[in-house]
Structures are given as structure tokens and as C-alpha cells.
Amino acid sequence: MDGTNDTGVAASPASGRTSRTHRYRGLARTGSIATLAAMAATTLAAALARAVGVDFEVPDGGESIPLSGFAVVTGFFSAVGTVIAVALLRWSARPAERFVWTAVSLTAISLVPPLLSGADTTTTAALLGLHLVPAAVMIPTLAWSLRTRAD
Known part of the structure; x- marks a missing residue:
């Protein structure tokens, strides 16, 4: 009977590690798909x-x-957002909340360069809108995925 308990104890950390790895990979997969959608x-x-x-x-x-x-810039920064989400899943007690605050803050900061670019009004307005399109795809998708994968 002790052997059964020992096996259960020994299997627990390994299954926890597998579960944790699965959560990270699942989030990375979700982020990759969302990145492609945001790029498109x-x-x-x-x-x-x-x-x-x-x-x-x-x-x-x-x-x-x-x-x-x-497409290239959207892909790069969406991938960065996915890396941030994975890091928060690993090291934050509240990854979804922290991700939303971080992503919204970074999105707000990203709106500054178009305003300072000196481009005409229509280009500036379009660039501002184009900063919000990938944010509208990535932030809710990754936040939802973080909520479903958090402990």
C-alpha cells in the first residue's frame, strides 16, 4: 500500500509539470493564431x-x-504581446488582469508616434485606427486565454 502512495506522490510533480507546459504551449498557440488574425x-x-x-x-x-x-509590424508586436502573456502566466498571480493593464497601456503609448509623425490628418487618423485593430484582436483573445489557463 505504501508503494501506491509513493507512486502517486512521484507522479504528481511530473503531471503538474506537463500540465504547466501544456498551458504555456496552449497560450502560445492561441497567441500565434491571434497574431495571424491581427496581421490579416x-x-x-x-x-x-x-x-x-x-x-x-x-x-x-x-x-x-x-x-x-x-503586416510585419503587427506580427512583431503581436508576438511580443504573446510573450508578455506567457511571462505573466508564469510569474503573475493574476495574469489576465496584469496583461490587460499592460497591453492597454502599451497600446495607448503606441498612439503617440502617429500623432507626432507630421503626416496629414487622414493618414494620422488611419494610423491611429490601425493601431487599435490588432489591439482589438490580441487583447481580448489573450486575456480570455489567460483566464482559462490560470490556476
Whole structure:
């Protein structure tokens, strides 16, 4: 009978480790899918804005931001958001709440550069909106996933 109890005790840490690894991988998978969705949504929104006449020309150099640029930047910062979510799942007692506060704060900070860019009003307004599109995809998705994966 003692052998059964010993086996149960020995299996518990291993299964806890597997469960923890599964939570991190699941969150990373959710974040990856949300990142692809955010990239698609942002690129589509930029294409629609361009179709109605927004030129996305920034004063520094006078070049227009390409659609691929929106996808790349969205992908990079969405991946950063996923890494932040995984870190908070690992080290925070309240990962979902901390993630929402962090992500909303970083989104607010990201609105400053378009305002300072010196671009025309339509480009600035479109850029502000395009900062909110991936936030609207990533923040609720990762917050929900953190809530379902937290202990």
C-alpha cells in the first residue's frame, strides 16, 4: 500500500509539470493564431483605407508605408504581446488582469508616434485606427486565454 502512495506522490510533480507546459504551449498557440488574425485584419483595414484615398505617406522621406509593412509590424508586436502573456502566466498571480493593464497601456503609448509623425490628418487618423485593430484582436483573445489557463 505504501508503494501506491509513493507512486502517486512521484507522479504528481511530473503531471503538474506537463500540465504547466501544456498551458504555456496552449497560450502560445492561441497567441500565434491571434497574431495571424491581427496581421490579416490590420492589412485588410490598411488596404481598405488606401482604397478610399489614404496615402500613408510619412513626412520623413516622403515614402508611403507599404501594406506588407503593416503586416510585419503587427506580427512583431503581436508576438511580443504573446510573450508578455506567457511571462505573466508564469510569474503573475493574476495574469489576465496584469496583461490587460499592460497591453492597454502599451497600446495607448503606441498612439503617440502617429500623432507626432507630421503626416496629414487622414493618414494620422488611419494610423491611429490601425493601431487599435490588432489591439482589438490580441487583447481580448489573450486575456480570455489567460483566464482559462490560470490556476
